[in-house]
Amino acid sequence: MNPRVDLAQKRGELRDHIRDAAIAEFAENGLRGASTQAIADRAGITKTKLHYYIDSKEDLYQQSLDHIVGIWEELFDGIPLDLGPEAFLSFYITRKISFSIHHPAEVRMFANEIMRGAPMLRSHWAGSRASTLRAAARIEDWVSAGLIRQVDPMLLQFNIWALTEHYALMAPEVRYMLGLAEDAPLDEAKIAAEVTMLVLRGLKP
Amino acid sequence: MNPRVDLAQKRGELRDHIRDAAIAEFAENGLRGASTQAIADRAGITKTKLHYYIDSKEDLYQQSLDHIVGIWEELFDGIPLDLGPEAFLSFYITRKISFSIHHPAEVRMFANEIMRGAPMLRSHWAGSRASTLRAAARIEDWVSAGLIRQVDPMLLQFNIWALTEHYALMAPEVRYMLGLAEDAPLDEAKIAAEVTMLVLRGLKP
Amino acid sequence: MNPRVDLAQKRGELRDHIRDAAIAEFAENGLRGASTQAIADRAGITKTKLHYYIDSKEDLYQQSLDHIVGIWEELFDGIPLDLGPEAFLSFYITRKISFSIHHPAEVRMFANEIMRGAPMLRSHWAGSRASTLRAAARIEDWVSAGLIRQVDPMLLQFNIWALTEHYALMAPEVRYMLGLAEDAPLDEAKIAAEVTMLVLRGLKP
Amino acid sequence: MNPRVDLAQKRGELRDHIRDAAIAEFAENGLRGASTQAIADRAGITKTKLHYYIDSKEDLYQQSLDHIVGIWEELFDGIPLDLGPEAFLSFYITRKISFSIHHPAEVRMFANEIMRGAPMLRSHWAGSRASTLRAAARIEDWVSAGLIRQVDPMLLQFNIWALTEHYALMAPEVRYMLGLAEDAPLDEAKIAAEVTMLVLRGLKP
DNA sequence: GATGAATGAGGGTTCATTCAT
DNA sequence: TATGAATGAACCCTCATTCAT
Structure with missing residues (x-):
């Protein structure tokens, strides 16, 4: 050795x-x-x-932030791009909720930085925005193809982020309202199912 | 005088x-x-x-938190309780998004406190939970009456909170992705419309 | 009126x-x-x-100190000067112990000032010293007359001050050692008797 | 090294x-x-x-207080216990006056704490009281044996404390009254002799 | 004469960081 | 490489006092 x-x-x-x-x-x-x-x-x-x-x-702080961004990008690299909306969205939502539930600190630190105006995150945003715009284009395609209803493709993405990150950011509130102990695990599958259903049904043509 | x-x-x-x-x-x-x-x-x-x-x-800090909770409660006092799901939810979502967009600091401080485990908010949570459970019961009624599809009434509420609060918490990100200036106003009406539609359609029986 | x-x-x-x-x-x-x-x-x-x-x-602070000095002087104005040592000392000791027990704060504040080097008390000391020296002379007279044994007249006075003021300064300690409650009254008569006896016997020719 | x-x-x-x-x-x-x-x-x-x-x-503050208490106890550890009253008391008084004169700050800090009601000293007092009571018993023995006159054994100890500590607490006053400079040394031997004599003679049967 | 509001100085303490070894 | 010692800046807060009415 x-x-x-x-x-x-x-x-x-x-x-x-x-x-x-x-x-x-x-x-x-x-x-x-x-x-x-x-x-x-x-x-x-x-x-x-x-x-x-x-x-x-x-x-x-900067290093940690970079690390989180890295994980984030990696996380969605592996999703096949040519899936239809249903498969893609359920895949994406499930994976993101899983990450939120298992890595709440990462999500919270990220959100915290954005709440402060994201002064140390802006360098990453250019790339982020590009891929968000690309995703928007794909969503528009789905709309054009009649696969989903008419929808604002940017707001749709924000809404999905909101839904998936919430279970990291607000986990203590969620646990309290559900009557769970502070360390009790959240039911990842159920949450993912509910969110996915809300989004998919909400997008039906 | x-x-x-x-x-x-x-x-x-x-x-x-x-x-x-x-x-x-x-x-x-x-x-x-x-x-x-x-x-x-x-x-x-x-x-x-x-x-x-x-x-x-x-x-x-405690005072400020109490003040926010006060506003919050006041905000939803005025919503008629006997509306059907469609009217009620669009009313609720619109109002909450409006508040989020115009008072992001309040929402962020609140979220910040929850991210820390809500040590100074717990006193308010008992009441909060009670009204959340009451709302859940009403949602169940809507389900029973066939007005909306089968849905977990607690997770539905969390999801609505997520969607509405996101535009306060992550406003800088939203603005950046939309190509807006840092101080540009968000299009309250459009956001409310998109979120409302997602939820209402997502709940269709 | x-x-x-x-x-x-x-x-x-x-x-x-x-x-x-x-x-x-x-x-x-x-x-x-x-x-x-x-x-x-x-x-x-x-x-x-x-x-x-x-x-x-x-x-x-200065005013309060002046006030205490005033009380002090007043207190020993009334003692007849032509008494023999026995009568004078028992009178003096009794009166001083009584004051110490009933006005501990005054004695403590005074002592506190002296412990600090008496920066705000020095103005009073000239007069104080004069009367102490006069008293010393009288004690010398008693010695000359064979009424008491040979003794340093200044140290004798310091010792009497020590004995009498102690029950104001250290009252909490005295009470604790005697097993008394924090507010229990000290037995003025007994203390005066013991101190007087110690001094008078200690001065016997 | x-x-x-x-x-x-x-x-x-x-x-x-x-x-x-x-x-x-x-x-x-x-x-x-x-x-x-x-x-x-x-x-x-x-x-x-x-x-x-x-x-x-x-x-x-607490540390300093503990340190003082430690010195204090150490100081009287070495005194042989089987001496008669005369030897013991002259030994004790001499040693304590010496300490008072050479370490006035320690004595003053101690006294200061007691004047405040000794909130941070109480933990030490249990032990202090025990040894004071033991000393009282020995004094009673001396009385019984006819070595000293009838005396209250607790008050006697308080009086000795008063006499010996006074030359630390009130040193500025003592110096001023004796016409000494502020930093002039006090005549340790003479003071010890006078105090010892007062006590020993004051206790003669 | 009396009082709520205001204030500059200083209180004890912690901070992120650097020094010295 | 690693670590106890050291430090200037900043922390939250209270102080004796004065202002303004």
Whole structure:
């Protein structure tokens, strides 16, 4: 075994560990409200050690944000583009709800950044917008082909984002209203089914 | 004119002004990330003067939260209860989207609090849950009467919340994707129409 | 009745009331540690009203100190000077212990000022020293006359002050060690008797 | 030389240095009146550095108090218990007066705490009381054995405390009355002799 | 004479970061 | 690479006092 590889790997793992701790802290308290001490605590290291691995809090924030965007894009890379609306949307919604339920911190940190006006996210938005516009075009095609009713293709996408991200952002509220314990798992399948049905039926020609 | 009334009014206005400044700051930075200095700056007063009017940052936060909950409840008091699903839902959605678009800070602060686990909101939730359960019962009635399709009445409500609040929470993203300027007004009527249609059609029996 | 007299009297009473509140607060927290808010609270008035009646915290402190010195001097004015040591000392000790037990705050505030180096008491000390030296001379006379043993007349006075003031300064400790409740009265007569006996026997030729 | 030892030692010394500065400040101004800025100034460090070494002002106060209690107990550990009253008392008084004269700040801080009702000292008092009661029993034995006159054993102890602590608490007054400069040393031997004589003679059967 | 509002200075404490080793 | 020590800026808040009526 090459010990240098092990070391590098270990360091990489620690970096990932730090990033996850940071995402959790940023999700809960935002950039300003997050403290490097809290991040260090979550990561189980000292504050000094944390600062040895990062350049600054803002930099760690940016990194974490980039990481989330990366996951996001990756997540929808694998969906076949030539499916009809029904298959595509149910696929997309299911996957996104699954991610929201299992990675709420990522979604919350992302939303938090947008709520602040997204000053550190704007660099990613150009690409994001391009693919959103492409998706809009495809939706228009569906409309033209009579596969779905007349609909605003941009607002439709926003609405789907709203529906799927809600179960990450507002999970505590959802749990409380359902009478679930704070750590109880949400019924991913049921939620995905309800949302999918709402959207698909809502789009029927 | 009675000067005493003027004074009291002025004070009341200042208090409201402070609360609005606080909501804006809390919406952007959360409880921890908000600084009393920033709130004072937004309100156009000195930090000392701010602290003359409030007991503590946490207290101001709680007050602001209570205020938002108050508005919220008031907002839906006036909706006639005996309307059918179509009228009721379009009424409700329209009103809520209007509020979201015109008072995004209130919605964001609220969401922020929930993302943190809602430690300071829990006191309000008991009442909130009761009315949510009542609404669920009404929805079940609509289902029984065949007015809408079979649907989970709790998830339906969550979905409507998601759709309506999204245009407050994610307004910067929405604007960017639509190619609008940062301060451009969102087309309230169109958004309400699209969301209403999605929901009403999505619920057709 | 002359209402103007009543008013003046009322004001005078309030001033006394404030002074007593101040002494209590200064006794417990010293000049720096005392807050005008706390003094106002003890006096049952608002802070603004307090500041209407005083010039400054330091001034109130000085006034209170002067008042205590005045009481002090008055207290020993009435003791006949031509008594022998036995009568004089028992008289003096009894009176001083009585004052200490019934007015601990005054004694504590005084002691507090001395512990700080007595910066605001020095003006009174010239007179104080003169009478202490006079008393020392009288004690020397008693020694010369063979009424008491050879003793340092200054240290004797310090020792008597120590013994008598202790029951004001350290009352909480005394009470605790005796197993008394925090508000239980100290047995003035017994304490005076013990101290007197210690001193008188301790001075026997 | 081991540099690690040096460092640890240095740190320990700084901690001691801070504690001494704190005792001096607390002695003069009490807990409320003492400022961390003033303590830092006395210790010759910045306020931030001070706060790096302490948890809070209150904690530093408690620590300092504990330290004093520790010294106190240590101070009287070495006195042989089987001495007769004369030897024991002269030993005890001499030692306590010596401490009072050389460590007035410690005694003053202690007294200050008691004057405030000893809220942070009460934990130590249980043990203190036990040993005071034991000492009282020994005094009773002396009385029974006819070695000293009938005396209240608790009040006797209070009186000795009063006499010995006075030269710490009221040193400025003592100095002024004796015509000494503010920093002039007190004549430890003479004071101890006078107090010892007063007590021993005052207890003669 | 009396009082709610206002304020500059300072209170104790935490912050993200850098230093020194 | 790693870490305890250190630090200037900023944090929330209270202070004694003055203002304005």
